[in-house]
Amino acid sequence: MSQLLAPPADFTGLSALLNHPAPIVLHQRRWHGPLVALVLAAVLLPTVANEYWLSAILVPFLILSLSGLGLNLLTGYTGQTSVGSAGFMAVGAFATYALLVRVPVLPLPVSILLGGLIAAAVGLLFGVPSGRIKGFYLMVTSLAAQFFLEWVFSKFPWFYNYGSSGTISAPHLEVAGFNLNTPAGKYGLVLVFVLALTWVAVNLVRSQTGRNWMAIRDMDTAAAVVGIPVYRYKLLAFAVSSFYLGIAGALWAFAYLGSASAQSFGITRSFQILFIIIIGGMGSIAGNFVGAAFISLLPLLLDTLGQNLFAGHVDAGLLQNIQKVIFGGLIIWFLIKEPDGLVRILSSIKERLALWPLRL
Amino acid sequence: MLHTNKRRALALLAAAAVAAFSGAAQAAANEQFIPLPTYRVGPYASSGLPWWGGLLDYYRYINEVEGGVDGVKLAYKEFETEWNTDRVVEVYERVKGGQNGSPVAFFFTHSTPASYALIEKGAADKIPLIDPAGGRTESTDGAVFPYAFPLLLNYYSQASVGINFIAQREGGFDKLKGKKIATVYHDSPYGRETQAAIELLAKKYGFENIQIPVADPGNEQSPQWRQVREAKPDWVFLRTWGVSTPVAIKTAARFGFPVDHIIGDVWAGSEADVIPAAAAAKGYKALAPFPGGTDFEIHKRLRKSIIDKGLSDLKDTKFFGSVYYNIGLINAVLSVEALRVGHKKFGNRALNGEEARWAFEHLEINEARLKQIGFQGLLQKLKITAADHEGGGAARVQEWDGSRWKLVTDWIQADRGTLRPLIDAKAAAYAKEKGITPRDTAKE
Numbered sequence: 097m098s099q100l101l102a103p104p105a106d107f108t109g110l111s112a113l114l115n116h117p118a119p120i121v122l123h124q125r126r127w128h129g130p131l132v133a134l135v136l137a138a139v140l141l142p143t144v145a146n147e148y149w150l151s152a153i154l155v156p157f158l159i160l161s162l163s164g165l166g167l168n169l170l171t172g173y174t175g176q177t178s179v180g181s182a183g184f185m186a187v188g189a190f191a192t193y194a195l196l197v198r199v200p201v202l203p204l205p206v207s208i209l210l211g212g213l214i215a216a217a218v219g220l221l222f223g224v225p226s227g228r229i230k231g232f233y234l235m236v237t238s239l240a241a242q243f244f245l246e247w248v249f250s251k252f253p254w255f256y257n258y259g260s261s262g263t264i265s266a267p268h269l270e271v272a273g274f275n276l277n278t279p280a281g282k283y284g285l286v287l288v289f290v291l292a293l294t295w296v297a298v299n300l301v302r303s304q305t306g307r308n309w310m311a312i313r314d315m316d317t318a319a320a321v322v323g324i325p326v327y328r329y330k331l332l333a334f335a336v337s338s339f340y341l342g343i344a345g346a347l348w349a350f351a352y353l354g355s356a357s358a359q360s361f362g363i364t365r366s367f368q369i370l371f372i373i374i375i376g377g378m379g380s381i382a383g384n385f386v387g388a389a390f391i392s393l394l395p396l397l398l399d400t401l402g403q404n405l406f407a408g409h410v411d412a413g414l415l416q417n418i419q420k421v422i423f424g425g426l427i428i429w430f431l432i433k434e435p436d437g438l439v440r441i442l443s444s445i446k447e448r449l450a451l452w453p454l455r456l
Numbered sequence: 457m458l459h460t461n462k463r464r465a466l467a468l469l470a471a472a473a474v475a476a477f478s479g480a481a482q483a484a485a486n487e488q489f490i491p492l493p494t495y496r497v498g499p500y501a502s503s504g505l506p507w508w509g510g511l512l513d514y515y516r517y518i519n520e521v522e523g524g525v526d527g528v529k530l531a532y533k534e535f536e537t538e539w540n541t542d543r544v545v546e547v548y549e550r551v552k553g554g555q556n557g558s559p560v561a562f563f564f565t566h567s568t569p570a571s572y573a574l575i576e577k578g579a580a581d582k583i584p585l586i587d588p589a590g591g592r593t594e595s596t597d598g599a600v601f602p603y604a605f606p607l608l609l610n611y612y613s614q615a616s617v618g619i620n621f622i623a624q625r626e627g628g629f630d631k632l633k634g635k636k637i638a639t640v641y642h643d644s645p646y647g648r649e650t651q652a653a654i655e656l657l658a659k660k661y662g663f664e665n666i667q668i669p670v671a672d673p674g675n676e677q678s679p680q681w682r683q684v685r686e687a688k689p690d691w692v693f694l695r696t697w698g699v700s701t702p703v704a705i706k707t708a709a710r711f712g713f714p715v716d717h718i719i720g721d722v723w724a725g726s727e728a729d730v731i732p733a734a735a736a737a738k739g740y741k742a743l744a745p746f747p748g749g750t751d752f753e754i755h756k757r758l759r760k761s762i763i764d765k766g767l768s769d770l771k772d773t774k775f776f777g778s779v780y781y782n783i784g785l786i787n788a789v790l791s792v793e794a795l796r797v798g799h800k801k802f803g804n805r806a807l808n809g810e811e812a813r814w815a816f817e818h819l820e821i822n823e824a825r826l827k828q829i830g831f832q833g834l835l836q837k838l839k840i841t842a843a844d845h846e847g848g849g850a851a852r853v854q855e856w857d858g859s860r861w862k863l864v865t866d867w868i869q870a871d872r873g874t875l876r877p878l879i880d881a882k883a884a885a886y887a888k889e890k891g892i893t894p895r896d897t898a899k900e
């Protein structure tokens with residue numbers, strides 16, 4: 097029984113990946129130039145990018161990054177595994193929908209934020225078992241959350257306003273009189289949320305809270321010994337993570353797809369988000385963006401390449417399967433070359449560039 | 457050395473990416489661009505493969521044998537989606553601007569969830585979304601949904617045809633009174649979609665309506681069929697999907713429910729649904745707006761000029777004439793016939809979405825035309841108008857004889873008059889929610 101409650105600390109595999117210590121940097125030379133340029137570029141993008149780039153590439157990429165960020169706070173920073181991310185996204189989407197439909201006086205951003213808060217409350221509830229169980233056992237409870245939430249949102253018609261097919265869609269996207277139902281409007285809405293929440297996350301992980309989370313991740317017994325209320329901080333991580341995921345879910349439903357049902361937030365979405373943080377980099381903020389780019393953009397790039405280079409010469413079904421093989425192969429190659437995620441590769445490139453004139 | 461190789465590979469990749477995303481511009485020929493979101497990989501590939509086989513074979517037949525539609529070649533292009541709604545949305549955004557100067561005339565969504573996701577985008581971009589025997593039921597009302605076409609047989613009509621077939625077997629609608637009809641359904645939006653329609657029909661004809669859900673994926677159904685045995689229904693309407701269909705047929709046999717009193721829905725009536733159930737499926741019936749079989753005239757033509765010449769998209773020609781192959785054929789012919797209607801009004805050239813909407817809304821396929829194009833018996837008569845985006849509303853019933861589907865009835869018409877007020881009410885609610893002013897369809 098005691099084994100069940102406290103698995104050995106040297107849990108191999110995934111937990112070794114999770115327990116990789118994040119470097120606590122005391123004096124960091126801030127390199128703000130490129131970051132500011134990147135944000136500026138993102139803000140100015142709608143003036144040059146076409147509709148396809150805005151609504152089919154950038155919007156899903158940003159939203160997936162945000163959900164990766166949500167899961168990374170929980171898994172990468174606090175060490176609590178979860179495969180229930182999509183379930184919390186569903187809570188955010190359906191809660192926002194309920195608010196938009198039933199309390200129409202609320203402005204859109206407020207509804208989305210409240211939807212996020214409701215997701216946070218649900219996340220808190222499903223975080224309760226983390227007080228007693230760890231590692232893979234905790235993962236199983238999050239799996240239960242995933243299936244339970246999916247079931248709830250297809251079982252009870254109240255959640256989708258008694259529509260015939262269990263699908264929700266945003267009644268109107270409008271902020272203070274501005275119509276956001278354009279590609280640029282939706283992109284703007286998503287960008288504002290993603291930038292603001294990323295800024296909050298960056299500061300959160302550098303604060304006392306973030307340090308406590310990392311202490312719990314690295315060794316919870318030691319964290320308890322130095323006086324960190326472990327259980328409370330675990331619950332906090334579940335709540336904050338679910339808040340991020342809830343907002344990502346609402347944006348996914350209303351700013352990207354335009355409509356959603358419980359099936360839009362299935363287990364495959366949860367795995368997709370988990371892969372984003374594993375490939376991008378656990379315990380890293382930038383890693384979520386890199387991972388989301390890899391997971392969501394690379395298949396599109398491969399598809400477009402295949403279309404333009406080989407279409408007509410190679411059988412279409414075969415071409416699709418080859419793309420899957422290449423994608424899977426790349427994932428394995430990257431993980432072997434750099435188990436810490438793509439973000440680690442990027443930072444080593446940056447270090448090399450700093451030394452560049454001297455040595456490549 | 458390794459480094460140079462790596463750098464060269466990166467440069468190559470970057471160059472390829474630039475080439476891929478910019479897309480080489482070519483001189484615009486007289487061709488109609490048709491983007492096809494497909495699923496040749498992923499969990500639904502087994503139904504996707506014969507589907508694209510039928511669709512592409514017919515398009516090839518039109519291009520190769522007839523020289524295009526009124527001389528306009530069909531430039532179809534596939535985009536893999538794995539039946540994944542977000543991928544379909546991405547493809548839609550990628551292609552909606554057209555290709556090589558040809559606009560997009562219509563977009564097959566090939567999935568009910570994708571039809572839902574795209575419904576507002578399609579209306580905004582003026583691109584008709586075609587989803588035969590699927591889609592959003594209330595989009596039958598073309599006044600509120602000008603750019604959505606759930607052609608042939610919407611979900612309400614599917615329920616109605618099922619009930620009408622039962623009445624036929626019982627010897628008239630008056631015989632339905634006091635009968636028990638159980639609907640065993642996949643607990644999903646698709647499965648629940650017919651509930652309102654059956655409830656209304658139960659009230660009208662006085663039969664008892666029993667609804668029994670099967671949770672996804674439905675590979676264990678003992679509780680449901682125990683419930684069926686306790687309720688002792690006269691007929692079971694089976695609205696399952698994927699693996700839940702053969703499991704239902706097998707479990708019904710185990711619980712002693714006669715298989716010849718089970719009517720499968722459109723999406724529970726392909727070879728893949730019955731072959732796994734083996735002997736238990738013999739005598740099972742299913743609605744067939746897309747009947748299986750190779751005895752239709754069009755199959756003879758295709759065999760001669762496509763299959764025997766090795767031009768078929770099918771890897772394995774044993775799927776020739778399967779239910780999903782024929783779905784592909786029917787989807788293809790609907791789009792081709794609509795293009796012909798459009799060409800008569802706008803000239804023999806590539807149509808844009810607005811013109812194609814007009815064309816679909818004036819599409820009429822009568823018996824004579826069905827005979828001409830070789831689809832007699834395979835496709836129903838059809839008349840689509842601006843107010844009615846369904847057009848047909850009929851299906852035949854086919855029975856599995858242990859090795860193939862056999863058609864056992866002619867076309868059975870749905871009771872569309874009874875169901876239309878339900879559809880209108882839902883469409884009106886949608887219009888109110890979205891602030892849409894329904895257009896005056898009499899003027900179209």
